[in-house]
Amino acid sequence: MSGPSNRSKTFPLKVIKKDESREPFDPAKLRAGLEKACYKRPVSTEQIESIVRPVESEVYGNHFGEVPVTVLGELVMQYLKAIDQVAYVRFASVYRAFKDVSAFVNEVEPMLAEHKQRNGRAPQVNRG
Numbered sequence: 001m002s003g004p005s006n007r008s009k010t011f012p013l014k015v016i017k018k019d020e021s022r023e024p025f026d027p028a029k030l031r032a033g034l035e036k037a038c039y040k041r042p043v044s045t046e047q048i049e050s051i052v053r054p055v056e057s058e059v060y061g062n063h064f065g066e067v068p069v070t071v072l073g074e075l076v077m078q079y080l081k082a083i084d085q086v087a088y089v090r091f092a093s094v095y096r097a098f099k100d101v102s103a104f105v106n107e108v109e110p111m112l113a114e115h116k117q118r119n120g121r122a123p124q125v126n127r128g
Helices: 004-010 027-037 045-062 069-083 085-095 101-119
Strands: 014-016 022-024 066-068
Touching: 014 069, 027 045, 027 069, 027 085, 045 069, 066 069, 069 085, 085 101
Parallel strands: 014 066
Antiparallel strands: 014 022
């Protein structure tokens, strides 16, 4: 089977960063960012890999030569949100670099509304 690792040797992929600089796409860097977001969360190594592999496949399958960092970040957040919402918020806070509390609240409010709709009430917050 020819997976992303075979293709990456033949067709190196560059990530276009927010400052327009470019660096080689590195799944290990993606994995490290996910591990930080998932620190002390009930997220297994296998679950992290279940994000890294499809993101890697998708970027190699849909982008030739270069991929914007925004595409990578949005893909990761899409997968991470389904696995652990706290890790998702952690990742989003770094990726989106919230400028103030209201930007952070705007990110979290849809998740709270979805939780309330599913469970009939807002989630309990442990304040102690």
